[in-house]
Amino acid sequence: MESEVKRPRRLALAATLGAVLAVAALTGSLMGCAPSQPAPAADGAATEQEAAGDEAMAGQPVNWTMESDCGTCHTSEAESATDTACPQGVAHEAAGVTCVTCHTDEAVLSEEHAEVTFDDKPATKATVITVDEATCIACHGELSELATKTADSAALTDDKGTTVNPHERPAGAKHEENPATCTDCHNNHSKDLPKDAMKYCAQCHHRGTFECGTCHELRER
Ligand code: HEC
Ligand code: HEC
Ligand code: HEC
Ligand code: HEC
Ligand code: HEC
Ligand code: HEC
Known part of the structure; x- marks a missing residue:
């Protein structure tokens, strides 16, 4: 990616x-x-x-x-x-x-x-x-630490109302193979962080939902 x-x-x-x-x-x-x-x-x-x-x-x-x-x-x-x-x-x-x-x-x-x-x-x-995301991490800590801070975030919510912590996606082969870096979502100069982050997810998740394998069998996008 x-x-x-x-x-x-x-x-x-x-x-x-x-x-x-x-x-x-x-x-x-x-x-x-x-x-x-x-x-x-x-x-x-x-x-x-x-x-x-x-x-x-x-x-x-x-x-x-x-x-x-x-x-x-x-x-x-x-x-x-x-x-x-x-x-x-x-x-x-x-x-x-x-x-x-x-x-x-x-x-x-x-x-x-x-x-x-x-x-x-x-x-x-x-x-x-x-x-380099190491620069961000040096000041803000690792994803796991950030996940604690954003546990209640509703920034990433799909059309069906499923909410996902932006710093902690559910376990899954595709997520593990494609770890997100800070700058996949964060552009310091952006007005709309939630939108940028949803765009990142939408590389794989389409039709406005985080679901997979419900409408058709799993395949690469
Ligand atoms: C030199 C230290 C430093 C670096 C490097 C740094 N930050 Fe920050 N950042 C801060 C401080 C201090 C704040 C304000 C206090 C806070 O919210 O933690 C902040 C705030 C933030 C916020 C909250 C903004 C808001 O809405 O209030 C985000 C998001 C963020 N940083 C992301 C990043 C990302 C992503 C990177 C790397 C591209 C980065 N930071 C690099 C120190 C740093
Ligand atoms: C590289 C492709 C890819 C990216 C990027 C991605 N996902 Fe996924 N995601 C998948 C796949 C494929 C699955 C199905 C489970 C598996 O095989 O890992 C999945 C599963 C999920 C599930 C579980 C769905 C269910 O049916 O239980 C959620 C929730 C989810 N992803 C949210 C997100 C969010 C939020 C983002 C963005 C922060 C994101 N994903 C980014 C590919 C991706
Ligand atoms: C999948 C997208 C995504 C990735 C990857 C990501 N973030 Fe975030 N981050 C977000 C979103 C969305 C928010 C806003 C959460 C909210 O305010 O509801 C956020 C919030 C933050 C905040 C503010 C937390 C607070 O105290 O409220 C900081 C700091 C931050 N991110 C830093 C980072 C750093 C550093 C990395 C890399 C280690 C990173 N993020 C990776 C999407 C992401
Ligand atoms: C907190 C960290 C941070 C600071 C401070 C910062 N940037 Fe950025 N900048 C980013 C990130 C993250 C991106 C997103 C691009 C990426 O993925 O590398 C970006 C993107 C850019 C881009 C690409 C175009 C765009 O807008 O997306 C330019 C040019 C740029 N920055 C210049 C600057 C200049 C000039 C300053 C000082 C006035 C500055 N940046 C300060 C983190 C930062
Ligand atoms: C005299 C004007 C000028 C100054 C001063 C300048 N830049 Fe640039 N910068 C540009 C131009 C023009 C480009 C596009 C170059 C290209 O297209 O190859 C660029 C490209 C960039 C990019 C890459 C954007 C991308 O395409 O992802 C970054 C990041 C950046 N500059 C950061 C900086 C930083 C940091 C400084 C200060 C240390 C700086 N620039 C000073 C004119 C300038
Ligand atoms: C809400 C229903 C729905 C869900 C959930 C869904 N898809 Fe789809 N998908 C469709 C429809 C409708 C099409 C277009 C018709 C077709 O090819 O079956 C499609 C087409 C595709 C295609 C073919 C071309 C393209 O990119 O449009 C791929 C690849 C794909 N989906 C991957 C995925 C992945 C990966 C997931 C989970 C991350 C997913 N889909 C979840 C409905 C869905």
Whole structure:
């Protein structure tokens, strides 16, 4: 399952500024954690201003390091630290957890930023793995400890009202073969953790139910 996430991404980033702004506005409103932005002025004044400001830096390579100011480019992720609709981002900001405390894989990060120039717009969906669950565990403890804390959680409830502890699934061959990692469900910058977690379950459980083998015989999905 992890390999699905780890697909390399080499998209052409040099889209026109207009298209980029349109996409940014769209992703920002649909899945980003940024507070809703005002629409660009109808006369295009804001757009022109931005374009002029970007021009001097456009195309310039970025000498990226782990000390770079991540928030200048990753505005959506930076805003999740102050947007109350993003409880995880806000909790970690309050606890003083910085970007690179979690995004520790310097090799992958360096590679991702190797060809980045100042006019590139970063995506708001993860395509590579740079967060190690050991980092989460070091602060929060193992799944078993978390399971105790979330014993009463109703976050994962299917259409039939079956509720499952997000940190403790019932025993079963498929679950044991596919242990979940923290980041399968937790995106620090997300507004909807329960939805993200249900999406993870839905890789196998479909038709809105956690049941298996009731409608048809067990087979791989
Ligand atoms: C508490 C840990 C944590 C902190 C702090 C954190 N992140 Fe993340 N970030 C994650 C996790 C988890 C994901 C989900 C992707 C994954 O599975 O690796 C993620 C995803 C991302 C992505 C991929 C796009 C997306 O939004 O899903 C980017 C880019 C990113 N973070 C940048 C940042 C920047 C910049 C900061 C600081 C402003 C930051 N992160 C702070 C844990 C963290
Ligand atoms: C100059 C702008 C810029 C700065 C500064 C910057 N990034 Fe990025 N970052 C990008 C762009 C653009 C991409 C997308 C690269 C690509 O598509 O290959 C990216 C990709 C990423 C990804 C991978 C997202 C994915 O696809 O899963 C992570 C994680 C990330 N950056 C974190 C950071 C962190 C942490 C910092 C600060 C130490 C940082 N970035 C600083 C522009 C920047
Ligand atoms: C440096 C320590 C540290 C790291 C690393 C860290 N956290 Fe946290 N996290 C905290 C603290 C402190 C809080 C706030 C107190 C609490 O809720 O435990 C918090 C809060 C949370 C919360 C509760 C947010 C809310 O709704 O209030 C979640 C969920 C969470 N962390 C998940 C993660 C995950 C997943 C990772 C790894 C990607 C991670 N944390 C990495 C320290 C850390
Ligand atoms: C890799 C596929 C896979 C994933 C991901 C997965 N499951 Fe399962 N799950 C199964 C299979 C297959 C069964 C049937 C029993 C077995 O063979 O393990 C099952 C059984 C169950 C059962 C028992 C159903 C019954 O009929 O008694 C529950 C409840 C359940 N899963 C909940 C979840 C939840 C909640 C998640 C997400 C946190 C999840 N599962 C993620 C494959 C998966
Ligand atoms: C199957 C998805 C899933 C996985 C895997 C998962 N979590 Fe969670 N986690 C959740 C959901 C959903 C909640 C929200 C529970 C609620 O508030 O009802 C949660 C809540 C939390 C909380 C807040 C607990 C509290 O005190 O209320 C922390 C901290 C946390 N998770 C950390 C982690 C860490 C660390 C890992 C990896 C060891 C992890 N989670 C793995 C889905 C998951
Ligand atoms: C509520 C009834 C129901 C349950 C429970 C159910 N399925 Fe299905 N499933 C269907 C229906 C209806 C279809 C489409 C017709 C068909 O192929 O039988 C289907 C199709 C499939 C297919 C074929 C293609 C696809 O992915 O859609 C797979 C594989 C599959 N199911 C796996 C599973 C697994 C694994 C579980 C348990 C985790 C499960 N199903 C539980 C109703 C169900």
